Amino acid sequence: MVTSEKPASRPQSLCFNVYAKDCPTRMVLDRLGDKWALLVLDRLQNDVVRFNALKRDIHGISQKVLSQVLKNLERDGLILRTAYPTVPVTVEYSLKPLGTTLIEAVSSLTHWAETHMSEIQAAQHLYDASKG
Amino acid sequence: MVTSEKPASRPQSLCFNVYAKDCPTRMVLDRLGDKWALLVLDRLQNDVVRFNALKRDIHGISQKVLSQVLKNLERDGLILRTAYPTVPVTVEYSLKPLGTTLIEAVSSLTHWAETHMSEIQAAQHLYDASKG
Numbered sequence: 001m002v003t004s005e006k007p008a009s010r011p012q013s014l015c016f017n018v019y020a021k022d023c024p025t026r027m028v029l030d031r032l033g034d035k036w037a038l039l040v041l042d043r044l045q046n047d048v049v050r051f052n053a054l055k056r057d058i059h060g061i062s063q064k065v066l067s068q069v070l071k072n073l074e075r076d077g078l079i080l081r082t083a084y085p086t087v088p089v090t091v092e093y094s095l096k097p098l099g100t101t102l103i104e105a106v107s108s109l110t111h112w113a114e115t116h117m118s119e120i121q122a123a124q125h126l127y128d129a130s131k132g
Numbered sequence: 133m134v135t136s137e138k139p140a141s142r143p144q145s146l147c148f149n150v151y152a153k154d155c156p157t158r159m160v161l162d163r164l165g166d167k168w169a170l171l172v173l174d175r176l177q178n179d180v181v182r183f184n185a186l187k188r189d190i191h192g193i194s195q196k197v198l199s200q201v202l203k204n205l206e207r208d209g210l211i212l213r214t215a216y217p218t219v220p221v222t223v224e225y226s227l228k229p230l231g232t233t234l235i236e237a238v239s240s241l242t243h244w245a246e247t248h249m250s251e252i253q254a255a256q257h258l259y260d261a262s263k264g
Contacts, residue, residue, distance in 0.1 A: 033167035077255025108237035123209025
C-alpha cells in the first residue's frame with residue numbers, strides 16, 4: 001500500500017502496514033504514540049501498581065486521562081486490571097504478556113531524553129541561534 | 133521528585149526525570165510520543181528522504197503537520213535538513229547521530245502492532261464482549 005522503496009524492502013508476509021492510513025495498526029500506534037501511555041506502561045514494568053499510585057507517580061496526569069489510557073491499554077490486551085472488593089474498591093494494574101513484548105522499546109523511548117538532554121539542549125540553542 | 137519505589141530504584145546520578153512534570157525531558161517525550169514523529173523517524177532509518185517522499189509514504193500526514201514535526205526533530209538535533217539550490221528547491225532529511233541512538237526503540241514501537249495485531253484484535257473482542 002506504500003509506494004516507496006523502504007516499505008517494499010520489509011517482509012512481504014506482513015499483512016499489516018503502519019504506514020497505511022486505514023491499517024488497524026495505525027490506531028494502535030496512535031494510542032502508543034502518546035506520552036501518557038508510554039509513561040503508564042513504563043511505570044508498570046516489573047510492578048503491580050494501584051490507580052492512585054500511578055496518578056501520584058506520573059506527575060501532571062489527570063484522573064480522566066489516566067482512566068482513559070488504562071482502559072485503552074486494557075482493551076488492547078497490554079495490561080491487566082484487577083479489582084479487589086475492599087471498601088473503597090482497590091484496583092491494581094500490571095503488564096500482561098503482550099505488554100511485556102513492548103516494554104523494552106517503551107522504556108528506551110521514555111527514558112531516552114534523560115540521558116541525552118544535554119545534547120538536545122545544545123542542539124536547540126544552536127538551532128535557535130541560527131534562526132535568530 | 134517522584135515518591136514511589138520505582139523511580140527511587142533508578143540511578144541516582146540522573147539529573148533528569150521524565151516522570152516529573154516540569155522536567156525538560158517531558159517536553160521531548162511529548163514530541164517523541166506522537167505517531168507522526170515516530171513514523172517520520174522510522175522512515176528516515178537508513179535513508180535520506182525528500183520532503184515530498186515523506187509526505188507520500190506516510191499516508192494521511194498533512195503538509196502542515198509534517199513541516200512542524202520535521203522542524204521540531206531538527207531543532208532537537210535528531211535529524212539533518214539539507215536544502216539544494218535547485219528550482220524548485222530540493223529539501224532532504226536524514227538522521228543525525230543523536231537520532232540514530234533512538235532509532236531502534238522507535239522502530240520497535242512503530243512496527244510492534246504489525247506483528248501483534250491478531251493478538252490485539254482478539255483482546256479487543258474479548259474486552260468488548262465482556263462489557264457488552
